[in-house]
Amino acid sequence: MITGVKITLLIAVVTSILSLALGTLVAVMRNSRIRPLRIAGRVYVEIFRNIPGLFWLLFFYFVFPEILPSGLGDKLNAYIYYPIVASIIALTFDNTSYVSDILRSGLRGIPPGQREAAVSTGLSRVQQYQYVLLPQTFRKVLPPLGTRMIHNFKNTSLCMAITAPELMWATQQIESLTFRGLEATTIATVFYVGVALCLGAVIILLEKHYKIDISSITQMETE
Amino acid sequence: MELLLEQLSNWKFYLVGAFPIGPVGGLLLNIVIAILCLTISFFIGAIFGFGRLSCRKYISYPCIVYIEAIRATPALLLVFWFFFFIPTILGKNISLFWSAVISLSIYSTAYQAEIIRAGVLAVPKGQMEAALSSGMTRFQAIRLVILPQAFRMMIPSFVAFFVSLFKETSVTYIIGIIELVQTGIIVSQRQPDKMFAAYVCMAIGFWVICYGMSHLARRLERRFGMYDLSSYRPTICRKDLSLAPPCNGGKVTA
Amino acid sequence: MIKFVNVNKWFGHTHVLKNINLEISKGEVIVICGPSGGGKSTLIRTINKIEPIQQGEIVVDGISLANSKTDVTAIRAEIGMVFQHFNLYPHKTALENIMLAPMRVRGLNKKQAKERALRLMERVGLADKSDMYPIQLSGGEQQRVAIARSLAMEPKIMLFDEPTSALDPELISEVLDVMTSLAQEGITMVIITHEMGFAQRVADRVVFIDKGEILEVEKPSDIFVNPKHERTMEFMSKILHIPLSTNKK
Numbered sequence: 001m002i003t004g005v006k007i008t009l010l011i012a013v014v015t016s017i018l019s020l021a022l023g024t025l026v027a028v029m030r031n032s033r034i035r036p037l038r039i040a041g042r043v044y045v046e047i048f049r050n051i052p053g054l055f056w057l058l059f060f061y062f063v064f065p066e067i068l069p070s071g072l073g074d075k076l077n078a079y080i081y082y083p084i085v086a087s088i089i090a091l092t093f094d095n096t097s098y099v100s101d102i103l104r105s106g107l108r109g110i111p112p113g114q115r116e117a118a119v120s121t122g123l124s125r126v127q128q129y130q131y132v133l134l135p136q137t138f139r140k141v142l143p144p145l146g147t148r149m150i151h152n153f154k155n156t157s158l159c160m161a162i163t164a165p166e167l168m169w170a171t172q173q174i175e176s177l178t179f180r181g182l183e184a185t186t187i188a189t190v191f192y193v194g195v196a197l198c199l200g201a202v203i204i205l206l207e208k209h210y211k212i213d214i215s216s217i218t219q220m221e222t223e
Numbered sequence: 224m225e226l227l228l229e230q231l232s233n234w235k236f237y238l239v240g241a242f243p244i245g246p247v248g249g250l251l252l253n254i255v256i257a258i259l260c261l262t263i264s265f266f267i268g269a270i271f272g273f274g275r276l277s278c279r280k281y282i283s284y285p286c287i288v289y290i291e292a293i294r295a296t297p298a299l300l301l302v303f304w305f306f307f308f309i310p311t312i313l314g315k316n317i318s319l320f321w322s323a324v325i326s327l328s329i330y331s332t333a334y335q336a337e338i339i340r341a342g343v344l345a346v347p348k349g350q351m352e353a354a355l356s357s358g359m360t361r362f363q364a365i366r367l368v369i370l371p372q373a374f375r376m377m378i379p380s381f382v383a384f385f386v387s388l389f390k391e392t393s394v395t396y397i398i399g400i401i402e403l404v405q406t407g408i409i410v411s412q413r414q415p416d417k418m419f420a421a422y423v424c425m426a427i428g429f430w431v432i433c434y435g436m437s438h439l440a441r442r443l444e445r446r447f448g449m450y451d452l453s454s455y456r457p458t459i460c461r462k463d464l465s466l467a468p469p470c471n472g473g474k475v476t477a
Numbered sequence: 478m479i480k481f482v483n484v485n486k487w488f489g490h491t492h493v494l495k496n497i498n499l500e501i502s503k504g505e506v507i508v509i510c511g512p513s514g515g516g517k518s519t520l521i522r523t524i525n526k527i528e529p530i531q532q533g534e535i536v537v538d539g540i541s542l543a544n545s546k547t548d549v550t551a552i553r554a555e556i557g558m559v560f561q562h563f564n565l566y567p568h569k570t571a572l573e574n575i576m577l578a579p580m581r582v583r584g585l586n587k588k589q590a591k592e593r594a595l596r597l598m599e600r601v602g603l604a605d606k607s608d609m610y611p612i613q614l615s616g617g618e619q620q621r622v623a624i625a626r627s628l629a630m631e632p633k634i635m636l637f638d639e640p641t642s643a644l645d646p647e648l649i650s651e652v653l654d655v656m657t658s659l660a661q662e663g664i665t666m667v668i669i670t671h672e673m674g675f676a677q678r679v680a681d682r683v684v685f686i687d688k689g690e691i692l693e694v695e696k697p698s699d700i701f702v703n704p705k706h707e708r709t710m711e712f713m714s715k716i717l718h719i720p721l722s723t724n725k726k
Contacts, residue, residue, distance in 0.1 A: 022460045029270070031292075047430070050429060050430045051426050052391070052393045052429060053390075054394060054396075055393065055425055055426060058404070058422075059422055061417065062411065062422075063419065066418070066419070067419075103342035146388075150295075154296070154298075156297075157296070157297035157299045158299060158394065160397075161396075161397055168297075168300065168303075174309070181307060181308070182308050185300070185307070189296060189300060189304075190299065192295065192296055192300060192372035193295040195291055196296075200291075332500025347562075347564070349560055349562055350564055351564065352558075352560065352564065353564035353565075353566070354566075354638075355527060356527060356553055356627075357553070357557070357582065357626070357630055358551070358553045358578060358582045359550070359581060359582055360629060363581055367577060368566055368577075371568045372566075372567065373570065393619075
C-alpha cells in the first residue's frame, strides 16, 4: 500500500507540473495572432476535453506502442515502468486541455488596458506574457485551477486500469490476495479524502494570501 | 475500402452492445446510466443543496460534510465501494447495473448540490428585499421570485455536468459493465487486428456526444448564464439580516 | 404615522444608528439626505423591518414593530418600497411584476389584478410597455414600473431608497415627476435622495443624517439656506456647489 501511495503522489505531482507548463503553452497558443496556432490549440483542446481520460490511458498503454515503428514499440512494452509512464503521458494530456481552458478564460478576462500598458512601455510579446499577463491570470484563476488539480489527483485512481501500481491497484491486489479488501479500501478512501480536503484548504489559504475574491469559490467549475 | 468497412463492422456492438440478443450495452448504456444518475441525483442533490444553504447549523454542517466528502473521493473508488463492499455489509446482492447507477448517483448528488447552491446564491439580494417589502412571506418570495430565477441560471451548469457525468460513466467498465470502453476492449482482445478501429470508434462515440452537449451548454450559458458574478456571496446568512430564517433566535424575525 | 423612539442599531460592533428620534405624521413627505454611509439606507430599511434594530422602538401606524406578536408580513404589505437598483423580477413582464403581490398577498384574482396593474401603468405613463420584460426597458422606465409595483398594494407609506441614483441624468426627471404627483396625492413618503431641487419643491421636512445620528430636521426652505449645524452646512455647500457662510446667531 505504501508503494501505492508513493506512486499515486508521483503521478499526481508530475502530471500537475507538466500539465501546468503545457497548459500555459496551449493557452498562449490559443490567444496568439497566428491563425494556425490558434486552430491547433483549439483542435487539441476539443479532442482531449470531449474524450474521457480513461480512454487516453488505455490508448497510450495499448495502442501507442503499436503505432510506433515496431522496434520502439516493443521496447516500450517491455519497459517495466511503462504503465506509469503511459499514465503520466495520458493524464498530462488530459489535464492540459482543462488547464489551458481555464487559463485562456482567465487571460481573456484581463482588461485590454493591461496589454496596452505593457505594449506602450516597449515590452516584447514574450515579456508581456511573462511579466504582466500570466501573473495576473494565475492569481485570478487560482480557485478553478486548484479544483482542477484536485480532480487530476483523483483521476490517478483510473491508472489502475492499465496496471500502474498506484493506490487503487494496490487495494485491489490486497483484496484478491488477502480478502481484507474492506480495510484496504477504507484506508485508501481516507487517504484520498484527506489529501483532497487538505489541498482544498491550501487553495483557500492561498486565496486569502493573494486576496482573491473569495466569492469565486462558489463558482461551479464545469468541465 | 473493404478493409475499412471490415474494420468498422463492429459498430453496432459499440453502439448498443449485445442488444437485442443480450442486455443493452455500448454507448447507449453510457447514455442511459448518465441520464438515470442525473435524474435520481437531481432530487437528492436538491435536498442537500438547500440543506447546505440553511442557516440552521445542525442542517448545514452534515450537508457540508457529505458534499465535501463525496467531492473529494474519486468516482472509481465510489463505484468499487458499491460493487464490492456494500453488498457484503447490507447482506444483499445488487446487480452490476444498479450498483453502478447508485454509486454514480451518489457521486453526482454532491456536485448537483453545489450547482443548486451556486444558482440560488447568484440571485441578486435585492430580489428578496423587493419581494419581502411587498408583503410576501419568505416562503412565497422563495417560491415565486428566487427559485424561478435560480433554476434558469442553473440550466447550463446542469448540462455541462451531464457531459462530465457521461465521461465519468466510462469508469464503470472496470467492474465489468459492458459500456463503450468495455466493448472496445472486448473487440481488441478477441480481434486484435481490429484494435485500432475499436479505439477510433470509441473515441468518435465519446466525442460526438460530448461535443454536442458541450455546444448546447455553451449556447445555454449565453442565454441563461450567471452573468452577475459580482452578486455572488458565499452565504446568505448574516447575523443581523432579517431576510434569513431565524438564525440566532430572539431579535430577528422574517 | 411613523415614530422612532431611541432607536439604536449595530452591525456587529459598528454603531450604525445612534439614538434616532423622529416622528413622521400622516401625509408628510420627508426627504433624508446626508453623506454616504451615514445610515440613511439602514434607517429607511428599519421602517419595514428589512433591517432589525437592537434597541428602541419603531411604531408604524400605531403598531409597534418590536412587539413579537406583530405580523411583520402584514405591515410590509401596507408599506411600499422603491429601490436604487429597481429590483424588478427579470423573469416576469412589467405587468406580471405589478400583478404578483396583489394576487398572492391580497388574494385578488387575475382579472382584478390585471385591471389594477394596467391602471397603475397608465398612471406612471407606461401603458404601452406592459408586456415587456424589464431587460427591454430603460432605467427610468424600469424605476417607474417599480413604483407602480409598490403602489399596487395600495400602501399607506411609500419608502424610496435613492430612486434616481442609478439613472442616466436625462431619465431622472420622469421618475421625479411621478414621485411629485404621488406627493400631491397625500401619501406618506420617506425619500432618500440627493436631488435637492426636488426636495426643495416637494418635501415638508428634510432630515440630515451623518454617522448614524440625525443632526438636523428642518423645513427645506431653512435647511438649505440657513443650516444650523456645521456639518449640515458643509454637506449642503458641497452638494449645492455654493459656498455658505456660517450662520452665527
